[in-house]
Amino acid sequence: EDQVTQSPEALRLQEGESSSLNCSYTVSGLRGLFWYRQDPGKGPEFLFTLYSAGEEKEKERLKATLTKKESFLHITAPKPEDSATYLCAVLRGTGNQFYFGTGTSLTVIP
Amino acid sequence: EAQVTQNPRYLITVTGKKLTVTCSQNMNHEYMSWYRQDPGLGLRQIYYSMNVEVTDKGDVPEGYKVSRKEKRNFPLILESPSPNQTSLYFCASLKGTGWANTEAFFGQGTRLTVV
Numbered sequence: 001e002d003q004v005t006q007s008p009e010a011l012r013l014q015e016g017e018s019s020s021l022n023c024s025y026t027v028s029g030l031r032g033l034f035w036y037r038q039d040p041g042k043g044p045e046f047l048f049t050l051y052s053a054g055e056e057k058e059k060e061r062l063k064a065t066l067t068k069k070e071s072f073l074h075i076t077a078p079k080p081e082d083s084a085t086y087l088c089a090v091l092r093g094t095g096n097q098f099y100f101g102t103g104t105s106l107t108v109i110p
Numbered sequence: 111e112a113q114v115t116q117n118p119r120y121l122i123t124v125t126g127k128k129l130t131v132t133c134s135q136n137m138n139h140e141y142m143s144w145y146r147q148d149p150g151l152g153l154r155q156i157y158y159s160m161n162v163e164v165t166d167k168g169d170v171p172e173g174y175k176v177s178r179k180e181k182r183n184f185p186l187i188l189e190s191p192s193p194n195q196t197s198l199y200f201c202a203s204l205k206g207t208g209w210a211n212t213e214a215f216f217g218q219g220t221r222l223t224v225v
Binding site: 032034036041042043044045046049087089095096097098099100101102103 | 168
């Protein structure tokens with residue numbers, strides 16, 4: 001069964017304390033893995049798409065990496081404005097359906 | 111400004127009263143989809159559409175209908191809403207040919223309560 005699991009469910013960091021969020025997946029093939037940020041009461045905001053193992057993408061303090069079984073979202077020296085829920089989703093090899101994880105709620109304390 | 115617009119933002123209705131949630135995008139995207147978001151379950155795909163007149167079921171299609179008569183619009187129809195359809199709904203559209211350089215744009219959400 002296709003599954004996307006994110007960990008931890010919640011993470012509290014001090015401002016400047018770097019860490020990583022994990023997204024592990026089991027799907028029939030992988031055509032793409034997507035990272036989003038979601039603020040309370042708003043729609044998800046696109047961050048990255050990764051397509052193949054070994055691929056990396058960066059945006060400001062965020063860096064996403066992909067292996068054959070999981071993806072990591074690394075947050076370097078986070079700031080309070082990075083507080084949000086981070087979601088990952090996968091598009092499997094057949095069909096055009098997306099599967100989302102339940103997210104990691106990140107809180108960055110000043 | 112590129113955007114996905116959903117209406118209404120908030121809706122309270124009674125069991126069995128048909129309703130439609132509209133979704134419109136101004137980016138000429140081919141792929142559009144609907145999700146519901148529930149605590150502890152995350153975002154689950156209801157229906158998606160690869161193009162005009164092409165729609166497919168997602169993970170949780172029961173109790174919902176969609177149509178895609180125009181490229182920009184993708185309404186979600188609840189013919190006979192029930193309380194278990196109380197949820198936060200999002201519409202999304204995707205940019206990109208095939209799946210290369212794909213970006214997804216989400217609407218602001220519709221909070222539906224069925225009593």
